[in-house]
Amino acid sequence: MRHKKPLTPVSLAAALAVSLLAAPVPAFATAAPQADPTAQTARQLLERQVLPENDGWAAAGAGTTGGSAAGPDRVYDVSSRSELLAAFSSGGTDPKIIRIHGDIAANTDANGAPLSCEDYAAGTGYSLAQYLYDFDPARYGTTREPEGPQETARRAAAAQQAAxxxxxxxxxxxxxxxxxxxxxxxAALRINRAENVIFRNLTVRDAADCFPAWDPTDGATGNWNSEYDLLQIINGSTRVWVDHNHFTDAPNLDSAQPTYFGRPHQVHDGAVDVTNGSDLVTMSYNRFSEHDKLLLIGSTDSTTRGDVGKLRVTIHHNVFQNVGQRAPRVRYGQVDVYNNHFRTSADSEVPYGYTFGAGVESHLYAEANAFTIPVDVPVSSIIAYFKGKVIATSGNAVNGKVVDLRAAYNAEAPADRQLGSDDSWRPVLRTQVNAAQAIPALLADAVGPVFTAGEAN
Incomplete structure (x- = not known):
């Protein structure tokens, strides 16, 4: 872990002047031999930026400033798991900026040596072959969850990976x-009982669970359930800005996993989930690709998690490419989804299920989004029913044509699953809203980790 004295926040005009001055080279082996002063100034602007006013729910109240006020001793350049964890713990909750260099691998020991699933299982007695034998539905049945020595061993191995x-x-x-x-x-990253966090300009990939749990009571035929999301916002966390990132399972897709008991041995869970009373989140200019379960907002139909009046999330100007479902699935929260591009190709490795999930007491407002989907995907499938009552949809375009998504859904839905128009609220914390037909071109080169040392937006 290395500390580097940052520049104090400056105006754009001042930044242009400062960019003409020489600057020291970062103390990293991967750093260029000569520092580009313009590039260094741009990077300082990037890491010192705060969420703009009115930019989604995370701009409400005090807004989201992250570590922008960090002093010189709270700026960290990290390139390994151990350095990153040290930076997280250093200085408590004092404002801090953490810059990620290169790829940080989570499945490593304290010295950076890779760890395998077999390493995590060592000493626990867990064996996948034995687990499959013990809980084969033909032998174990389908009416109770697994219990016994192999389930205990699986939990122990899973705990070692989680740690x-x-x-x-x-x-x-x-x-x-x-x-x-x-x-x-x-990594299974979490914003857990925390506030005022900015997460930007990173690719986050493949939080694979070595030890998925078999649950024969899950659904009609049972399911394998994995534990980890790429990023969780949980337990009352608030004021979070997730911007210009790429979230993906690639290259370790669930489609490449084996099938056991007739069900996929799924090793991934969510991409970015917002649950357990968390609130005031903005997700902007991210790319989500090759992942099944995307964005779960509210994890249970019960009111015991403190979700009522919380789970307020804005999702704008993101690209969702070859994703399966939950983009998002909502319970309770007021969720504003506008100016996103949802793209599904005919040869996608991730089967398409639905995009917007209307759950219990959900208030999802979907406006001016673009959908590029194969012609054999029915428009009615874009919305899915999960005990919701209402949804707001306006100005959305499917393959370039403006379509009333709610009407398309209701035209195919049974009487007891019809969705009414949600007139209970209207989003006001927004940046410019563009016509849906303009979104594919607008976002083509604008999402994901696009910043280089010479650019800042």
Whole structure:
């Protein structure tokens, strides 16, 4: 972990003047031999940026500033798991900026050596072959969840992996990729009981669970359930800005996993989930690709998690490419989804299920989104029913044509699953709203980790 004295926040005009001055080279082996002063100034602007006013729910109240006020001793350049975890714990919740260089692999030991699933299982007695034998539905049945020595061993092995890859981002933090190739692989990142966090310019990939749990009571035929999301916003966390990132399972797609008991041995869960009374989140200019379960907002139909009046999330100007479902699925929250591009190709490795899930007491407002989908995907499938009552849809375009998504859904839905128009609220915390037909071109080169050392938006 390395500290580097940052520039104080400056206006754009001042930045242009400062960019003409020489600047020191970052103390990293991957740093260029000569520092480009313009590039250094641009990077400082990127990491010191705060969420603009009115930019979604995370702009409500005090807004979201992350670690923008960090002093010189609270700016960290990190390139390994151990350095990143040290930066998280250093200084408590004082404002901090953490810059990620290169790829940080989560499944490693304290010395950076790779860890395998077999390493996590060592000493626990867990064996996948034995687990499959013990809980074969033909032998174990389908009416009760697994219990016994192999389930106990699976839980122990899973706990060892969780202790290695599950990382909590503290309050008042900006975590940012130092360049467009900065990434985190295999981690289950959490914003857990924290506030005021900015997460930007990173590729986050493949939080694979080595030990999915079999549940024969899940659904009509049972299911394998994995534990980890790429990023969780949980347990009352609030004021979070997730911007210009790429969330993906690639190259380790669930479609490449084996099938056991007739069900996919799924090793991935969500991409970015917002649950357990969390609130005031803006997700902007991200790319989500090759992932099944995307964005779960509210994890239970019960009111015991403190979700009522919370789970307010804005999702705008993102690209969703070859994703399966939950983009988002909503319970309780007021969720504003506008100016996104949802793209599904005919040869997608991830089967398409639905996009908008209307759950219990959900208030989802979907406006001016673009959908590019194969002709054999019915427009009615874009919305799915999960005990919701209402949804607002306006100005959305499917393959370039404006379509009333709610009307298309209701035309095919049975009488007891019809969705009414949600007139209970109207989003006001928004940036410019563009026509849906303009969105594919507008976002073509604008999402994901696009910042280089010479650019800042």
């Amino acid at each position: 290695t890859i599950r990382w909590d981002i503290p309050s008042n933090t900006t975590i940012v990729g130092a360049g467009p190739d900065s990434s985190i692989t295999g």
